Amino acid sequence: MRISTLTMFDSRLTAMNRQQSDFLKVGQQMATGRRVVSPSDDPQAASRAVGVSQSLAVTQQYSDSRVSARNAMSQEESVLNSVSKAVTSAKTLIIQASNDTLSNADRTSVASQLRGIYESLQGMANTTDGNGSYLFGGIKDNAPPFVEDGGKITYKGADTVRHQQVDASRQMAVGDSGQKVFSGVHSGADYVADATTSAPSTLRFSGPHTADASNAEYGDSFTLEITSYNAGTGEFGYDLTNQTSGSTSSKTGNIGDPVKFGGISMTLEGTPAVGDRLDVSRGKDQSLFSTLENALNVLESPAETPTGKAQLDNTLSTVSRQLDNSLDNVLTTRASVGARLNELDELDNISSNRSLNYKSTLSDLVDLDYSKAVSDYSLRQVGLQASQKAFVDVKNMSLFQML
Structure with a gap:
């Protein structure tokens, strides 16, 4: 077969261009550090790399979401810590005000300190995060959740709280409603008794205390109303109404002796009057602000x-028990926030391992093996030089040189 000079030139030029293309490709891989520079280099690896890159980006997005959630809950935990300290201070003042040696002026001084705590608690309850959202307003952000109206602070926020997607299968609450924090009572709360008396009654009570938690009526709410009183014997009659079942029974008791009902026990003292009433409940929602308002009203009067002295003692006793329940509720909420923060740390650890696996897989798919690349670079360089030398040799071949 006869091969023309043009064919030889074209063949050598094509071979040289191919060697130069391979040489430049290896050089580009070394410059970028990637084995797969374009999808055509390895279509299957490139396709898998897109999926792994997307998974890595989603994992990073969840990580950013956890940072935002952690910042919000860390701030909430800090505020709840301040709230618990304020409630503890209020309880100390209530105990101080219960001292019978204090005068009206002394109790007014205590009330002044208590009002400072009351106002500071309102400020804590209306705390905002760095984005202007109220920590305890739920999903309502356009107004403060706790508003003073007629000398009373009421909750105007939402009961629904914001949730944030912190992982593929975990949506976490990043706040707590003010209703839950400042008005909620946890399931293990103690019984609280509210006394309603009028002159000339000097009825006082101590308790209530748990006497028999296995009682079938334990956990119900009761109303005890005085129906008779014998000053000579100290015996009194009362109607006991179970507010849960609606049943009423008439009983008798003696001043100074424990009165037991529904698994609880309390002692009545002083001189009761017909119509005096005690409302006894457990786990009933009680606003922290209304508790302090009741204390302020009685201390400032x-x-x-x-x-009046009996009403003061009864109110302070009730307020003291309610503050204990409120403090327990705040601490329970704070523990819940801490548990969620711990969960975020665990999710971070899992996410870190997952990201490492994704990056390792991505590296196996598209990253360059520099040892092999350097060897290929040298080999392609030799091939290109050989192709160029062969082209020069072919170009210089001519029959006219033989003449």
Whole structure:
């Protein structure tokens, strides 16, 4: 077969261009550090790399979401810590105000300190995060959740709280509603008794205390109303109404002796009057602000009569028990926030391992093996030089040189 000079030139030029293309390709891989520079280099690896890159980006997005959630909950935990300290201080003042040696002026001084705590708690309850959202307003952000109206602070926020997707299968609450924090009572709360008396009654009570938690009525709410009183014997009659079942029974008791019902026990003292009533409940929602408002009202009002002094003692006893329940509720909420923060740390650890696996897989698919690349670079360089030398040799071949 006869091969023309043009064919030889074209063949050598094609071979040289191919060697130059391979040489430049290896050089580009070394410059970028990637084995797969374009999808055509390895279509299957490139396709898998797109999926792994997307998974890695989603994992990073969840990581950023956890940072945002952690910042919000860390701030909430800090505020709840301040709230618990304020409630503890309020309880100390209530105990101090219960001292019988204090005068009306002394109790007014205590009330002044208590009002400072009351106002500071309102500020804590209306705390905002760095983005202007209220920590305890739920999903409502356009107004403060706790508003003073007629000398009373009421909750105007939402009961629904914001949730954030912190992992593929985990949506976490990044806040707590003010209703839950400042008005909620946890399931293990103690019984609280509210006394309703009028002159000339000097009825006082101590308790209530748990006497028999196995009682079938334990956990119900009760109303105890005085129906008779014998000053000579100290015996009194009362109607006991189970507010849960609606049943009423008439019983008798003696001043100074424990009165037991529904698995609880309390002691009545002083001189009761017909119509005096005690409302006894467990786990009933009680606003922290209304508790302090009741304490302020009674401390700022002079207790000049025996009836007034008895009402003061009863109110402070109730407030003290309610503050204990409120503090337990705040601490329970704070523990819940801490548990969620711990969960975020665990999710970070899992996410870190997952990201490492994704990056390792991505590296296996598209990253360059530099040892092999350097060897290929040298080999392609030799091939290109050989191709160029062969082209020069072919170009210089001519029959006219033989003449």
